[in-house]
Amino acid sequence: MRIWVSRPEPGAGRTGRRLAGLGHVPLVAPVLAVRPTGAALPAEPPDALLVTSANAVEALAATAGAGALRGLPVFAVGSRTAALAEAAGFGPIYDAGGDAGDLARLVAARLARGRRLLHVAGAERKAEPGASLARAGYALATLVAYAAERVPALPEAVAAALAAGQLDAALHYSRRSAAVAYDRAEAAGHGGAFRALKHYCLSADVAVPLEAGGIVAHFVAVRPREEDLLAGLAEAF
Template sequence: MKMLVTRPDPDASDTAARLGALGIEGVPCPLLVHQTLDVSLPDPKGFAGLVLTSANALRALDERGVLARYRALPVYAVGNRTAALARDMGFATVTSADGAFADLVELLAHAPLAGPIFYPAARDMSAYLGKSLAPFGRMVITAEIYAMNPVTELPDGLAERLGAGEIEAALFYSKRTAQTFVRLVERGLERPARARFGVLCLSEAVAAPLLDAHFVRVGLCDHPSEEAMMGLALSFARDQNP
């Protein structure tokens, strides 16, 4: 059993290794490429916390050489893996929402914050934290510190491998990744092949572009986490080879 891993590096390689431990061959195929942006960043003084919706924000701060200036701030992370990376990078006070964006909003709405929060974000945001927290009286200072740029083509021979059924499924962690995949296979993967191909998605929002493009073998996580994605992949593999 081979599964395509579409998330960006270095996460794609990590996920492929986790699949390997389950007896599934992960084929890394990052469809978004990280780019750190040269934007002005605020002084940490006066902030009540640092909010993270992706580990890519930490990587961007590190690439900019400014990570140390924010380490004294409490961190509020969307999920456990981002929280774990924050701890590995030296942050002492880290709280995880252990879920999706809505869970993070709920956490921040009721957190004991006595000032504004700093949000190093992606340039192409799917949801706006400041707008979501405004009804709760929370002030969010956002800096678009990184971009996730879509690739313009699939690796050589991949479309043919997908069409031949050599790779039986793909893992999708974001809506933009799913949209990129749909665009890249629009002319190279016919509808019968799409009907056979498994698309394993972190959420309904991630799955939506794939459903619109006539991928019908859709698997959804019961919780937005890497552990749930691994469970979904294992269940799919077992269904294929009972």
Template sequence: MTVLVVRPQADADRTIARLAARGITAIAAPASRIVPVAATVPESCAATAITSANAVPAIAAEPRLRTLPLYAVGDRTAAAARAAGFAGAVSAGGGVGDLAAMILARQRPSDGTILYASGRDTAGDLEGRLRRAGFDVRRVVVYEAAAADALPAAAVEAVGSGRVTAVLLYSARAARLFGELAARAGLRDRLAHVPGVCLSPGVADMAKAAGFGHVRAADSPDEDALIAALEACLAGR
């Protein structure tokens, strides 16, 4: 029983360790790699919002931001921000909708601009949600997930030999890229027999389009729920 984790390598390593603690063997199958993007942060803003720990290095390079409220989408992202010196970072404990709701509850449009430090590709439309509530939002792209050229040899061998019992998919883009890389490796037909366990219904829709014959979405868009969905899938529930 082997699970593929479709995340950039550093993130995949953390997930693999969590799965190992639960007795699940997993290997990394990154369909992309995180690349910093040079960016200019606004001179004046009232708070910062981040939807990924990958944004932390960029905002940590701006000491003046550490005195402002920082709103993070989830616990791990908030913990990464605190470790980088943002002592007051708070977690929405969920998805982008939860993050938007937290900002709306704690900030007023009159407080000033919300800096949204993000990746080049985003989901959930945090910027739009806040703008519709009257906020001035400055989205600054500080990293991107560059597509991988190929799947790792270990992942290709595991899928090709039929050892893979599930694939963890964290974003629609990752699902699409994984499908493309699998097809390039001659594994498209294999995906029809491997469950794709997905972070959200939107990811599940893309996984179907990418060739997965069976998909399952987590009950909520966080890794705890995703792992619970994986365990249910592996148990045949």
């Protein structure tokens, strides 16, 4: 299949290479660009780190003074995030292997209530797992380490491919990137071609903006893992 990968880099390129290895033809054209914020670490050191994306790990590694955090427990939402944290020298690592709910439960099982958590996150983020952990009695601080900026217009390569009928599907890794992809396609006059694609979503949450526009996701991964999403390409085609 000819598949549009709209997630931001560096994940987009990695996904494109995996798709090519599976025999697909990827069109890597992100609709979000991740930028570090340069935010400073809080003055009070945490007892553990909470990371909910690979982008958070990469931004944290580039943050001034991050070396002082090495040796602290790191609670990571999934295997990719956990592996990047370990490769960056952080840890010990605890891998929730799932979603925000799994991550909150892992923290509760491993860390005493009342401990200080530093959530390394993006400028736009969901309430969970922070809300659940705060209610459970953890002291939660947030380091806004990166921001994902929308591209101003539909990437030219995608516009050309949609106009020529040269795309079969799109992969969606976040609710925000799915929403921006849909919005930019509509604004460029290619909304009909976009809606006609097969849409593969990492989770039910990711599919929400598509469904709000009347688009039925062709495949939604049961677990928010890339392995499950890519396996769906064969199962749902």
